[in-house]
Amino acid sequence: DVKVTQSSRYLVKRTGEKVFLECVQDMDHENMFWYRQDPGLGLRLIYFSYDVKMKEKGDIPEGYSVSREKKERFSLILESASTNQTSMYLCASTLPTGANYGYTFGSGTRLTVV
Amino acid sequence: QQQVKQSPQSLIVQKGGISIINCAYENTAFDYFPWYQQFPGKGPALLIAIRPDVSEKKEGRFTISFNKSAKQFSLHIMDSQPGDSATYFCAASIIDYQLIWGAGTKLIIKP
Numbered sequence: 001d002v003k004v005t006q007s008s009r010y011l012v013k014r015t016g017e018k019v020f021l022e023c024v025q026d027m028d029h030e031n032m033f034w035y036r037q038d039p040g041l042g043l044r045l046i047y048f049s050y051d052v053k054m055k056e057k058g059d060i061p062e063g064y065s066v067s068r069e070k071k072e073r074f075s076l077i078l079e080s081a082s083t084n085q086t087s088m089y090l091c092a093s094t095l096p097t098g099a100n101y102g103y104t105f106g107s108g109t110r111l112t113v114v
Numbered sequence: 115q116q117q118v119k120q121s122p123q124s125l126i127v128q129k130g131g132i133s134i135i136n137c138a139y140e141n142t143a144f145d146y147f148p149w150y151q152q153f154p155g156k157g158p159a160l161l162i163a164i165r166p167d168v169s170e171k172k173e174g175r176f177t178i179s180f181n182k183s184a185k186q187f188s189l190h191i192m193d194s195q196p197g198d199s200a201t202y203f204c205a206a207s208i209i210d211y212q213l214i215w216g217a218g219t220k221l222i223i224k225p
Contacts, residue, residue, distance in 0.1 A: 004157070033212070040123060042203065042217035043158070090157050102148070103213065105157025 003027075006091050006106035013113050019078040021109050023091030030096045032074035033103070034058075034066060037088040049074055050096075081113045116141060118206050120216030128224050133191040135219045137204035140185065144206040148213070149178065149189050152201045161202070162189070194223045 007022035025032065031050055035043040035058075045058030047066040055066050063085060067075045074093075078085055088110050092103040119138045127133045137147075148163035164171045164178040164187065171178045177190040191198055204216040 040217060042120075043215045045212070048212065092157070102160035102163075103150075103158070105159065107156050 004091055004093055004104050004106040006089075006109050008109050009107065011109055011111045013078075013081050013111065015082060015113055017078075017081045017113075019081050019111065019113075021076040021078075021089055021091075021111070023074045023076070023106055024072055025074075025091075025093040025104070026072065027093060027104065028071070029093035029104070030071070031094045032068065033092045033094075034064075034074065034076045035090045035092065036060070037090055037108070043090065046076065078111075081111075083113050085111065086113045087111060116214050118204060118214050118216045120204050120219060122219060123217065124220045124222070126222045126224060127191075127194045129194065129196060131194050131223075133194045133198065133221055133223070134188055135202055135204070135221070136186065136188045137206075137216050138184075138186045139206050139214075141206070141208075141214075142185070143208050144214075146207045147178070147180065147187050148205050149176075150203040150205065152203065152218075154200075158201075158203055191221075194221075196223045196225050199223045 004025045013019050033048040034046040044060050046064050049055050049068045065077045088108050090108045091106040094103045149161045150158035151161040152158040162173050162176050164180050166182050175192045180187045199222050202219045205213040207213045
């Protein structure tokens with residue numbers, strides 16, 4: 001069964017900490033995405049990547065960075081965690097032709113910053 | 115112009131009833147309209163999708179109705195069951211581009 005795996009289901013971090021969220025897919029997908037999900041706001045795109053070492057800003061990149069050193073792995077980095085970054089984070093991947101083949105999502109990481 | 119507006123934000127339907135969720139868009143270049151279903155503790159999963167060359171697509175109890183002139187599309191769930199309780203997202207895209215998401219609808223089916 002093909003999948004997208006996010007390293008942690010729940011994470012609690014302190015304000016100011018550097019936080020790493022890891023995402024691995026086993027489908028050989030070129031495209032990978034990081035979203036955050038908040039009630040009433042839906043899915044908001046943070047960053048995406050169309051290829052190894054390639055990254056593009058999404059709608060809300062401030063306070064975040066990403067790394068894609070290998071095709072199967074896409075990491076989201078919170079440089080200095082703040083309480084307003086408490087959220088559910090979702091990773092997704094898809095084929096190069098993009099949306100029309102469907103996004104495969106991980107189960108999410110619920111991050112709490114205290 | 116890139117927005118997809120989804121309503122209602124939440125919906126409660128009796129078991130056996132019809133659940134209807136609506137979405138509207140502005141960008142006439144959109145050519146792919148999927149719906150995703152998300153259960154608690156899981157990521158969204160593709161449920162059903164439609165292209166603007168057809169007005170309706172049905173898969174089991176789930177139907178997408180598409181009105182190109184009104185720039186609206188909707189998801190109908192017939193004979194709604196408690197197992198359908200989930201959050202539903204509509205989305206839209208231009209071919210080969212990323213999805214633009216609606217805000218989501220939390221659907222609760224009462225037994």
